[in-house]
Amino acid sequence: MRSDKIEKSRTVLGKTIAVLALLTMILAFLCGLGCTSDREQHGASGTTIVFKHGKIAGNPKPFRDLLDRFERENPGITVKDETLPASTDEQHQFYAINLDSKSNDFDVLSLDVIWVPEFARAGWLRDVTRVLAEGEQNAFFPGPVQAVTQDGRLFAVPWYIDAGLLYYRTDLLKKYNRSAPKTWQELVKTAQEITEKEPNLYGFIWQGKQYEGLVCNVLEFIWSDGGGVLENSRPVIDSPPNIEALQFMRDLIVKWHITPSLVLTAIEEPTRHIFGSGRALFMRNWPYAWSVFRSEDSAVRGKVGVAELPSFPGHVSAPALGGWQLGVNRFSLHPEEAEKLIRFLTSLSVQKTLALTVGYKPTRKALYKDPDLLREQPFVGSLYSIFMRARPRPVTPYYMMITQVLQPEFSAAVAGIKTPEAALGSAQRQVEQILGEKL
């Protein structure tokens, strides 16, 4: 009786394993089918260059069409585009590991604005100054150009741009006869007045989780109070304006109660959700949110305005610069062709197509007066002055080390674990140590 049972359970187990194995094989086969790219059979002769980039927003078709156009215009060159993992950290990790081992598996790479000095210093990027004609740099916004320049040489070409914006509810401001705030103090006042009368409405939301986005948020307050992180390559992190600005951010939560403490765990998307469901008056976010609010099923459709971020009195608004650049792998076997692709992708006409199809904001200033683009997306015109002011985070090869110090210290200050003085003092000492070390 008992051995019967064991026998039975054994066959059941055996069958289960067999079925699982079969399923795995089928899955592997299907994967194999799906992953064999049809690009492998493309172009028998000529060179193939590999272009690594993050996920293209929305529909990937228009982007591939552009690459096909490049192939037609440049016979003999085939472009293989390969998408990296969505997370920026993972992309950085991928590049670092591969470039450190001098990989030439890819030729053109897309770079977050904060990586360029680091990669350039490591000798991983080719000097691409000559991709742009003499004086052509002036056609681009100054922020991104500053971020890709080292010792007067260009190590990448700005591809598309991002910057922090202030989103506000036009309907509510109108109802209470207010306008978009110019100073942070005005923002506090307006938010307090309106949230008092509107139940279930947050005054001002931003991104306060311990991550790179928090650094952007804090720097926008610090810069718009005349502060900064480095001055002539020396850390000035514990300066009075920095302390004042960081204290102000903490006060938004605990003193004026216009920012809910949930921002301490928020990255971009959760704040976009809250604002998008009509539950916040002001929000700091990147331009991408705009097109989401414009969609048919958006609860705030037609009720959203965008303005420059406020500043402290007597200072100017200072949105943090984001966006992506294109560089050439120093170990690439086809640098000429790679440069051609970069010239193509950053050209006026391609940037225009990308703006119209996937919403990438051009790095070339001229497009902000382009009639076609303005007709399709009138909003883009209002971004011009904001992008002109966009400020890169400290342009130094040490940036990734510095931000690893800033993230937890800024987080400690906004979460109230340390006072701003203590947090900034500790950050100052740590950054001094990083920069002071003899290498």
Added chain:
Amino acid sequence: MMERENGNRFVMPAVVLLSLVTIYPILSVLYLSLQRRLPIFDVSKFTGLDNYRFLLTDDRFWNALRNTVYFAATSVTLELLFGLVIALLLNRSFRLKGVVTALVLIPWAVPTVVSARMWEWMYNTDFGILNYLLGMKINWLGSPFWALNAAVFMDVWKTMPFVVILLLAGLKMIPRQIYQAARIDGAGAWSIFMKITLPLLMPVILVVLIFRTLDALRIFDAVYVLTGGGPANTTETLSIYAYKVLFQTLQFGYGSTLSVVVFLCTGSLSVLYMRLLRAEGSR
């Protein structure tokens, strides 16, 4: 003699393969941990124990170590306690037992990153289900007190099924006759549990402890997705710190030192457990 030589010959392929895939990487990380290696600045030099000396003065390391030990101790204890209770319940026969067992197992089947994202939403102050059910406004992941405990709780939810399965298998192996004999001798439920179930289950419990403690000491993905180490590094574990140093700031030498420390922690603990297990087996 002959037989032994043959035996050696037969295990050779396994030894070679194992050294290739485990021993070589371990040795190269050990070697890296003795170097100052910053590819960005083209620095690569042997510095002996400098990295380990720096470790002693690195507050962030001690903070990460504290978090890791706290995380491992609390999560493993809770998993074992809850797991034991559930395993005992499932060991009885009742209707719908199959359904209940399947339900208990679900969390284990969900990929870690998915469950971490799920919990991130459930912990959300504003529209998280947890605060909704409790009728409170607790900032689970944003407050230094709750964040690490929230991560522990998620881990307990996620890995308890694993503990339940192992313990259930252990319970099934205890012969029914022993229980019958005990009952005839007039033993109560509590003394049966203390004198029969628990001692006979000990080897399985030790195995559970080995697996779970080693996993918990290396915890990375779940916490990284849930909090990224914040707020203010209050949930930063050793593995997260090592990851940031290695792959975000690209300090390959010091990052390897941190990895070696993780390895030493888990390694020494597994040796300890193995000893206990052997003592248990020879009793």
